[in-house]
Amino acid sequence: MSDPENKREAWLERIREGYRSTPPLGPDARRRLDDALAAEPRPGSLGSIVRWWLEPRGFAARPWAVAAAIVALLGVGVLVGRISSQHPAADDGRAAMARSGSASADSMTVVHFTLSAPGAASIALVGDFNDWDASATPMRQTAAGVWSVSIPLSHGRHVYAFVVNSARWVNDPGAPLAPEDGFGVPNSVVVVGWPRGT
Amino acid sequence: MNDIALVARARNGDRDAFRALVDAYYDELGRFAWRYLGHREDAEDALQETFLRAYRGLGRYVEREAFRSWLFRILINRCRSLARRRGRRGGIVVHNEEALRDHPDERTSASTSDFELRDALDVALQELEPKLREALLLKHGEGLGYAEISSLIGVSESALKMRVKRACEQLRPRLEAMRHE
Numbered sequence: 001m002s003d004p005e006n007k008r009e010a011w012l013e014r015i016r017e018g019y020r021s022t023p024p025l026g027p028d029a030r031r032r033l034d035d036a037l038a039a040e041p042r043p044g045s046l047g048s049i050v051r052w053w054l055e056p057r058g059f060a061a062r063p064w065a066v067a068a069a070i071v072a073l074l075g076v077g078v079l080v081g082r083i084s085s086q087h088p089a090a091d092d093g094r095a096a097m098a099r100s101g102s103a104s105a106d107s108m109t110v111v112h113f114t115l116s117a118p119g120a121a122s123i124a125l126v127g128d129f130n131d132w133d134a135s136a137t138p139m140r141q142t143a144a145g146v147w148s149v150s151i152p153l154s155h156g157r158h159v160y161a162f163v164v165n166s167a168r169w170v171n172d173p174g175a176p177l178a179p180e181d182g183f184g185v186p187n188s189v190v191v192v193g194w195p196r197g198t
Numbered sequence: 199m200n201d202i203a204l205v206a207r208a209r210n211g212d213r214d215a216f217r218a219l220v221d222a223y224y225d226e227l228g229r230f231a232w233r234y235l236g237h238r239e240d241a242e243d244a245l246q247e248t249f250l251r252a253y254r255g256l257g258r259y260v261e262r263e264a265f266r267s268w269l270f271r272i273l274i275n276r277c278r279s280l281a282r283r284r285g286r287r288g289g290i291v292v293h294n295e296e297a298l299r300d301h302p303d304e305r306t307s308a309s310t311s312d313f314e315l316r317d318a319l320d321v322a323l324q325e326l327e328p329k330l331r332e333a334l335l336l337k338h339g340e341g342l343g344y345a346e347i348s349s350l351i352g353v354s355e356s357a358l359k360m361r362v363k364r365a366c367e368q369l370r371p372r373l374e375a376m377r378h379e
Contacts, residue, residue: 011370012338018319019339025228029242033220033249042211043256132260169262 072176108152109192113160115172118145120164125149127160127187134163155193201265209256216256220249223266226340227273233335234277236324244280248273263349271350274332281328322372326365333358334365 113125123139129151130136139147139162161169171177172188199207199218207215227248231241251272252259259268323331336347337358344355353361 012366015319015334015338015369016341019229019233019335022229022232024225025232025238025242025245029246030224032242033224033246034217036246036250037213037216037220037253040250040253043209043253126260163262 069176107155107193109155110150111153111190111192112148112150113139113162113172114142114146114148115139115162115170116146117162117164120145120147122165123147124163124166125151125160126163126169127158129153129158129160134166153190153192157189157191159187159189161187202261205256205259205265208253216253219265223269224249226266227269230270230335230340231273231277233320233323233339234328234331235280236320240280244273244276247276251276267346267350274351277332278328318373322369325372326368330361330365330368333361334369337362338366 115123117123124134125137125139126132126134137149137151139149142148161171163169175188175190177188199215201219201222204215204219208219224245228241228245231244231248232238235241235244248269252269255272259265323335326334332351333347333353336342336350337344342350344358347353347358348355351358
């Protein structure tokens with residue numbers, strides 16, 4: 001390594017040392033946190049869910065990105081509304097997409113998910129509708145490299161992803177992404193039950 | 199017991215399991231928050247909000263990523279919010295005297311130059327744009343890889359490399375100038 005590079009590395013190492021020598025936060029703050037946690041309702045309890053919904057939150061986004069997200073969501077809504085009045089379309093074998101099929105109940109619509117993934121050994125659909133359980137909704141290969149599954153979904157907005165080979169999570173390249181809400185990476189979004197005839 | 203097992207127990211109401219997760223990550227997250235925000239009290243607030251949000255949102259954590267990464271993502275969002283709020287009331291720079299108030303023995307185990315460096319670093323870091331400071335701390339403070347940082351903050355690796363480069367370019371002369379004052 002040349003001298004300038006050595007000097008640069010030494011300088012960064014000093015930065016790292018300075019960072020690592022940051023003292024811990026005060027013990028009072030830790031006690032306050034423990035007290036606050038002890039006062040919290042159990043995760044998943046009704047009280048916890050109510051608190052989560054009431055908690056103020058916000059996110060920063062560029063105006064053009066918000067406008068693009070709104071247009072994309074409206075586009076998916078229109079697509080779902082139009083397709084839901086027709087027979088489910090055949091796989092196009094090119095891109096992943098969530099499509100709604102015939103309604104099985106007043107508040108449920110069968111949605112057809114496909115993902116083009118040649119070479120995958122297994123793919124599962126996960127989302128808020130199956131508690132993100134990778135074993136709940138396996139997809140099957142319906143054409144060369146095209147995986148699909150149809151499931152009934154309640155009307156409304158759903159977020160989902162695909163799990164490839166039980167390990168790699170991928171978003172649906174044919175769907176918009178949900179905005180980051182501070183908890184995890186964005187997932188794909190499908191809106192089911194958009195007003196028909198649009 | 200690993201993080202996944204502790205999370206599972208915490209979801210079932212085992213508060214000690216969640217406390218073990220807090221124990222495991224409190225200091226590490228506190229270090230980042232303090233350096234990012236430049237103020238101990240703000241860092242304590244950020245950690246309080248981070249762990250409370252994580253506890254309330256345990257059902258939303260999916261094992262596709264490490265629990266530590268999930269916590270870091272929540273913390274970064276909290277820090278950004280606090281920094282925006284703090285920006286409206288004016289910046290505050292941390293000095294080591296404040297730290298030593300709670301840790302009086304520390305000076306005996308660290309050389310004077312360590313404290314000078316830390317003071318200089320505190321001042322210089324707070325003069326960086328927040329997004330440059332964030333990238334620099336994650337890369338050269340925490341020592342994370344660009345791929346991991348990219349997934350944490352949702353910025354491409356090439357953009358991150360540019361941010362770190364710009365941060366280094368801005369930080370180096372400031373630190374050197376301070377050390378010669």
